[in-house]
Amino acid sequence: MESILEEIFQGIIEGDEPTTVKKVQAAIEEGLDPNAILNQGMVAAMEEIGKLFEAGDFFVPEMLVASRAMQAGMAKLKPLLVESDFKAAGKVVAGTVQGDLHDIGIHLVCMMLEGAAFEIINLGSDVGPKEFVETVRETGADIVAMSALLTTTMPNMKLTIDALTEAGLRDSVKVMVGGAPLTDKYAREIGADGYAPDASRTVALAKSLVA
Ligand code: B12
Incomplete structure (x- = not known):
């Protein structure tokens, strides 16, 4: 892995928002592929944090600061991932379901869809x-x-x-x-x-749904 991607990865693991933002900016200036910055640097760090949490080495506060660093880094990347939207490909209402506070994935999905010219209403x-x-x-x-990150909130998708x-809208x-816990x-x-x-396959899916 490029060392700058490792530094982004490490910045998120440590919940170091200023370093994460600085390194994302540096990676952009070096001309690195925004998708590599996102997937190898940032999403990979969140996966690692999940493992550390599961192993009992990380607790909620560490997950929280890491997610803030991730979101701050994502804000820097957004202009590169969301390029144009001259004609709306379709309108999407997005959100994480009731009882679930995990919103990084749905924000990412919204960013990618926006880049693919969808109009987004992110709840x-x-x-x-x-x-x-x-x-x-x-x-x-x-x-x-709809997004759900907890096995306990998945049933709220069905609801x-x-x-x-019931509203006659289906x-x-x-x-x-x-x-993460969902399956086909x-x-x-x-x-x-x-x-x-993942977010990139979401774009292909959304396009096929409105075709
Ligand atoms: C960050 C984090 C938190 C942060 C969330 C901050 C935020 N603003 O989002 C905080 C600290 C708040 C948190 C809290 C909790 N968390 Co948490 N958290 C995570 C962690 C580490 C990362 C999640 C993440 O952002 N991933 C990165 C994003 C980019 O990935 P993603 O969400 O999966 O999204 C991608 C795809 O899934 C897909 N996608 C997502 N949504 C959608 C929607 C559509 C339509 C489509 C097509 C695709 C799609 O595309 C995305 C991009 O590629 C995960 C571990 C993990 N591996 O997932 C645990 C994890 C989800 N948390 C967990 C737990 C247990 C909790 C708590 C219950 C802990 C506690 N004891 O309090 C609470 C619950 C709070 C609540 N009510 O929601 C468990 C869930 C276990 C389970 N089986 O249910 C996990 C798996 C950790 C673990 N390994 O045990 N958490």
């Missing part, structure tokens, strides 16, 4: 079925994108799909789901239209 985290339904109704969205059905909107099988079981394991 952030802890979004209940009612808020999803109302936003879809108000905006006439083409796609609902949201049920709420869309036939007019596609539903895609994602998040689970997505099909809850009646979603699609699942993608």
